[in-house]
Amino acid sequence: MALGTRILNGVERIGNRLPDPVFLFLWLIGGLVVLSLIGSGLGWSAINPVTGETLVAQSLLSRENLEKLIIGMPRTLADFPPLAIVVTIIYGASVAERTGLFNSAIRGALLNAPKALLTPIVVVVGMMSHHASDASYVVVIPLAAVIFAAAGRHPLAGLAAGFAAVSGGYAGNLFPGSQDALILGITEPAARLIDPTYSVNIAGNWFFIIGVVLVFTPIVWMITDRIIEPRLGQWTPPAGANAPTTKVENQRLTNEQKKGLAWAGLAILGMLALWTLLTLMPGSPFIDPEAEVGQEFNPLYRSLIAFFAMTFFLAGGAYGAGAGTVKSHRDMVRMMGEGIAQLAPYIVLAFFAAHFVAMINWSGLGPILAVNAAAELKTIALPTPLLLISVVLVSCFFDLFIGSASAKWSALAPIVVPMFMLLGISPEMTTAAYRMGDSVTNIATPLMSYFPLILTFAQRWDPRFGLGSLMSTMLPYAGAFLVAGLTMVAVWVALDLPLGPGVGVYYDPPAPQAEVSAPVDSGITGTAGPAEPAVVAGTGVSTK
Numbered sequence: 001m002a003l004g005t006r007i008l009n010g011v012e013r014i015g016n017r018l019p020d021p022v023f024l025f026l027w028l029i030g031g032l033v034v035l036s037l038i039g040s041g042l043g044w045s046a047i048n049p050v051t052g053e054t055l056v057a058q059s060l061l062s063r064e065n066l067e068k069l070i071i072g073m074p075r076t077l078a079d080f081p082p083l084a085i086v087v088t089i090i091y092g093a094s095v096a097e098r099t100g101l102f103n104s105a106i107r108g109a110l111l112n113a114p115k116a117l118l119t120p121i122v123v124v125v126g127m128m129s130h131h132a133s134d135a136s137y138v139v140v141i142p143l144a145a146v147i148f149a150a151a152g153r154h155p156l157a158g159l160a161a162g163f164a165a166v167s168g169g170y171a172g173n174l175f176p177g178s179q180d181a182l183i184l185g186i187t188e189p190a191a192r193l194i195d196p197t198y199s200v201n202i203a204g205n206w207f208f209i210i211g212v213v214l215v216f217t218p219i220v221w222m223i224t225d226r227i228i229e230p231r232l233g234q235w236t237p238p239a240g241a242n243a244p245t246t247k248v249e250n251q252r253l254t255n256e257q258k259k260g261l262a263w264a265g266l267a268i269l270g271m272l273a274l275w276t277l278l279t280l281m282p283g284s285p286f287i288d289p290e291a292e293v294g295q296e297f298n299p300l301y302r303s304l305i306a307f308f309a310m311t312f313f314l315a316g317g318a319y320g321a322g323a324g325t326v327k328s329h330r331d332m333v334r335m336m337g338e339g340i341a342q343l344a345p346y347i348v349l350a351f352f353a354a355h356f357v358a359m360i361n362w363s364g365l366g367p368i369l370a371v372n373a374a375a376e377l378k379t380i381a382l383p384t385p386l387l388l389i390s391v392v393l394v395s396c397f398f399d400l401f402i403g404s405a406s407a408k409w410s411a412l413a414p415i416v417v418p419m420f421m422l423l424g425i426s427p428e429m430t431t432a433a434y435r436m437g438d439s440v441t442n443i444a445t446p447l448m449s450y451f452p453l454i455l456t457f458a459q460r461w462d463p464r465f466g467l468g469s470l471m472s473t474m475l476p477y478a479g480a481f482l483v484a485g486l487t488m489v490a491v492w493v494a495l496d497l498p499l500g501p502g503v504g505v506y507y508d509p510p511a512p513q514a515e516v517s518a519p520v521d522s523g524i525t526g527t528a529g530p531a532e533p534a535v536v537a538g539t540g541v542s543t544k
Contacts, residue, residue: 021407022349024407025356025407026352032363033060033359036365037059037061039365039368040056044057044365046368047371049371050195050421051195055367057368058364060362065363069359079354079358080350082182082350083347085305086178086182086346089305090343091309092309092313092314093131093309093339094338094339094340094342095312096315097335098325098338098339099317099323099325100260100319100325101316103139106125106129106139108253108257109128118151118153119221119224120220122144122165123165123169123216124213126140126165127213128175130166130170130179137167137450142159142460143162144158145159145457145460149235149461153235154229155235156235156461157229157232159457160477164223164443164477168216168474169220169481171209171212171432172213173209173212174210176205181202183405183431184202184205186353186410186413187204187409187413188200189414190357190413194367194370194422194509199298200427202302203304203500203501204431205432205435205499207499208499209435211488211497215484215488219480219481220477223476227476257323260320260321260325261322267314271307271310271314275303286300287300346406349406356410357414360414366414366415366418369415369419370417370418374423377423384505385489385493387425388433388489388490391420391430391433392436392486392489395438396437396438396482399441399442405438409431412434416430420507425507426499426507429493429499429506432489432492437485443474444478454470458470492505
């Protein structure tokens, strides 16, 4: 057995033995309780260099923390930012999805693609389809195969390009959406462990995700046309009643669907006009005249959550009215309910993730670990690009075993985000590096939840196409994405490019609110000594 096959088989065995992410969080909470007992007993502590506050480890079994855990359990869940953000957007997105708006928009974009630009259009549409959630997998990927076949090209090349764009390009898009709201919503409470006033908005990675589209599109285009399709060879349509159709006409939009898209377009233009008016009018709620230069539009960026929710809702309703998929307002209410019902697995996960994040804050261990780890990294003096490359690689590794992006980030963010803030790296940049790593290895692991579905799509065109065939087809994309992703993160930092409106690579902490003179321990090493601690310049971490 080849070494590569043995490695992949080993990864599969390990991944299959992992519990559900819900129970992973239960294990993490159990370990956190034990660690808090040890830390409080040994007097672990550090100084928050942003607030000047002395951070001391607290036992999670203390009376105060038990009251927070048990009595405040509903509030802990309600205060978990990603939950409210995702539910808000899903109210609108579920209408857009269930009326058929997303499906028809994707099909319309792909079916009208010029043959010479077929591959790049499939890639861009695939990345844009992330706004459609699961529809991106069940519409873009099989439809790409049909369109390639109709154009006289190998359908599995189209399927591979679609899969690479939808899953491998998961970090890319032209506009922020629910995924940005979810991931950056997890980033904000993690950042507030160090800076309680820090605010993250849905547009915090906007320019970066556009960059992913610009970098990944030519990569998929080249690999598909120059490597994958020649390797697949000439495709001969299978005969028989079960052969998949290659007629694009069977996928064409009806007149009603075209009418629905036109009405949806008018609804989107109306929302854009409304938001422009609210921004430009005197006394606009979207502009803070008292904010610092460059921060005055933060309310506008934070309003994008409501904007996308309302736009999806109105555009979905307009499409449904035009296409005939909505007969009354009750249909739209039902669709919203179905969307929330589909969100149930995430709500279950969010309950445990919310308590893990809150308990890290109550125990003080997250900030203490971040402060001391930042001090150690500062002594090593690694360049900023290498620090962020390490985030990409760690994210890639965990992605081989845990598919949920929000589950991984909920566990990593409370440690990684504060630690990198203390090294002068913005929470948004750390988040962007994580998203890049989470994206690139999706297409190479059979543990990815949609991998069996993609294999089923492929076997419609070639029954002999097995798991190994799909993995070997997607590995060139994954390898190229990893190299490009690491390079892109390093270049972004080196050039100090903006990540989004008003958001940069680096974090400049405000001056400490108060001087701290009480003796504290050097970190996770033992009890506090009697002498005044020295403070490492730039970090506020006390050392003996």
